[in-house]
Amino acid sequence: MESRWLAIVSLLLLINIALPLPSHTATLRTNKTFIHVQKRNPAKSPAKKVITKKVVTKKVATKKVVTKKVVTKRVTTRTVASKKKTSKRLVQKPAKPNIWMTPIKSAPYSAAMRKRIIASFKHGRAGKYSPEDLVRAKTFVHYPLKGGIRKRTGAIRYLVLHSTETERPADARRVVRSWNNIGPRHPGTQFLVDRDGTILLTADPNYATVHVNDRTSQRGVTNDNSIGIELVRSGKQKYTKKQLRSLVALAEYIEDRFNISRVYGHGEIQPSDRKDPVAFNWGQFTKNLAIIQRGQTDAETAYNQTNDPAEG
Numbered sequence: 378m379e380s381r382w383l384a385i386v387s388l389l390l391l392i393n394i395a396l397p398l399p400s401h402t403a404t405l406r407t408n409k410t411f412i413h414v415q416k417r418n419p420a421k422s423p424a425k426k427v428i429t430k431k432v433v434t435k436k437v438a439t440k441k442v443v444t445k446k447v448v449t450k451r452v453t454t455r456t457v458a459s460k461k462k463t464s465k466r467l468v469q470k471p472a473k474p475n476i477w478m479t480p481i482k483s484a485p486y487s488a489a490m491r492k493r494i495i496a497s498f499k500h501g502r503a504g505k506y507s508p509e510d511l512v513r514a515k516t517f518v519h520y521p522l523k524g525g526i527r528k529r530t531g532a533i534r535y536l537v538l539h540s541t542e543t544e545r546p547a548d549a550r551r552v553v554r555s556w557n558n559i560g561p562r563h564p565g566t567q568f569l570v571d572r573d574g575t576i577l578l579t580a581d582p583n584y585a586t587v588h589v590n591d592r593t594s595q596r597g598v599t600n601d602n603s604i605g606i607e608l609v610r611s612g613k614q615k616y617t618k619k620q621l622r623s624l625v626a627l628a629e630y631i632e633d634r635f636n637i638s639r640v641y642g643h644g645e646i647q648p649s650d651r652k653d654p655v656a657f658n659w660g661q662f663t664k665n666l667a668i669i670q671r672g673q674t675d676a677e678t679a680y681n682q683t684n685d686p687a688e689g
């Protein structure tokens with residue numbers, strides 16, 4: 378008899394454990410769907426849980442899909458917008474290049490500072506000074522290019538020498554003015570060396586100007602990876618001593634300041650249509666550049682030491 382009673386009691390206990398109280402489950406889940414299902418069908422609690430889970434996942438899943446759709450729609454509108462812009466750009470060429478003028482301060486430094494910078498420049502030790510410093514030391518004259526300047530797409534590696542080869546003798550400023558008069562897109566070099574040795578800086582050399590033909594130039598030289606120097610010359614004129622002294626000091630400065638790996642003549646990299654710098658003595662230039670680079674003497678003394686065929 379006792380065993381029978383025990384069996385009944387244990388059975389009742391088991392039933393109580395198997396069917397948890399509705400109030401207990403309600404506190405476990407706050408989901409509205411769950412409570413709703415529970416009220417409808419309070420007898421089948423284990424099944425309820427499954428149903429609730431399914432409903433919840435379904436809801437979340439649909440939500441995700443909706444958001445995805447919205448996102449895709451937004452992306453498509455953007456792509457359409459950008460496509461429209463590009464086609465406009467292709468049709469209408471920009472009236473202005475990227476940069477009209479590069480900002481260069483020209484307020485002069487004190488006499489002592491100027492003297493120090495000028496001496497460093499002549500001895501090929503001015504690499505620590507910026508082109509603007511050299512303008513403020515009155516070593517360079519800032520004579521700006523207006524237009525024809527753009528941001529570089531590559532690092533500076535080459536220096537290209539040119540000669541202006543104007544029809545009639547002209548000074549460096551006149552050459553720059555003739556470029557600027559062409560319009561916003563025009564040729565130009567960052568530096569010009571005038572007949573009297575004056576060095577013009579037309580743009581910050583960290584920006585590119587158009588002095589070689591990017592489509593026909595060889596040996597990997599482009600406007601984006603090079604700096605250009607124009608030597609002012611016309612007809613049968615010889616380069617002047619002052620001009621060549623300034624050039625060698627300038628070339629040394631640019632090499633030092635901008636990590637130049639090689640100096641080329643325009644005709645060397647664009648032989649199809651260019652021969653400049655015309656009648657240029659490369660042997661003498663290289664020799665003097667080496668002298669100034671070794672720090673033996675300044676550019677002027679270097680030129681007096683070498684056999685200079687240039688006019689005085």
Ligand SMILES: [Zn+2]
Pocket residue numbers: 538539540588643651653
């Ligand atoms: Zn050239």
